[in-house]
Amino acid sequence: IALHFLPDPAKPLVCLPCGSAAKTREKFGKKMISQGLGHQLMSAVTREPRFERVILSEPCTIIPYALEGQHPDYNLPPQDLSIQSERIFINQLALWLARVKAAQPERQHVFYxxxxxxxxxxxxxxxxxxxxxxxVREIPARGVRDFAEAAKHFHATILETVATGQAPAQAPASLASLASGRGRYTHRKFWHAVLVEALEGRRRLGQPLLRPARQGRLPKL
Incomplete structure (x- = not known):
């Protein structure tokens, strides 16, 4: 059902991460990500009714705030994710983005x-x-500790981008840092595989790496 969901064309589309939110089961009878700590800390964005808020969720692909509560309950710890499941997630999300663009060709930006x-x-x-x-993205530098302040800043960024039609300049995000970071092993394994594919693609095209790899470390794109 969710993959047939189309955002309100008058609202900016804001994508949000899923989270554990396990404690919400006691109150709601199922996992309600919008009521979890991370989304509460980002309330400047997550509680803004002028935004079309959509959760990116590994097993469900998307959970729109507008439909939350209709999704099945699930418990999928990061260690249970596989490279194959993450690729399926990306492909399913790609199909939904294509559907949104086909239905709303005037939409230019997606926020995260x-x-x-x-x-x-x-x-x-x-x-x-x-x-x-x-x-257009906002990645809080210190993770959850910066969610509240980052959300306040991003709220203004979203409104300004919508008003002007111009996205702000953004520094590149580092896939190499993600692949070699301290996250769960399954995530690192998946992003390492993606990074290796990207580097192999550069080599086939004869493109130099931006930074040579040190022994035992992943090169940066």
Whole structure:
């Protein structure tokens, strides 16, 4: 059902990461990500009714705020994710982005705030479907500790981008840092595989790496 969901064309589309939110089961009878700590900390964005808020979720692909509660309950720890499941996630999300663009060709931007893992899921889904959207992101530097302040800043960024039609300049996000970071092993394994593919593609095209790899470390794109 969710993959047939189309955002309100009058609202900016804001993608958000999923989260554990396990404690919400006691109150709601199922996992309600919008009520979890991470989304509460980002309330400047997540509680803004002028935004079309959509959660990126590994097993469900997307959970629109507008439909939350209709999704099945699930518990999928990061260690249970596989390279194959993450690729399926990206492909499913790519199909949804293509559907949104086909229905709303005037939509130019998709916004994202949260941890870097789900940003790159969104990034590669957008690439897979031919880059139909310009992605505008806010990745809090210190993770959850910066969610509240980052959300306040990003709220203003979203409104300004919509008003002017111009996205702000953004420094490149580092896939190499994600692949070699301290996240769960399964995530690192998946992003390492993606990074290796990207580097092999550069080699086949004769493109030099931006930084040579040190022994035992991943090169940076």
């Amino acid at each position: 705030i949260g941890a870097i893992h789900h940003y790159f899921i969104l990034h590669f889904a957008n690439e897979t479907t031919g880059r139909p959207f310009h992605l």
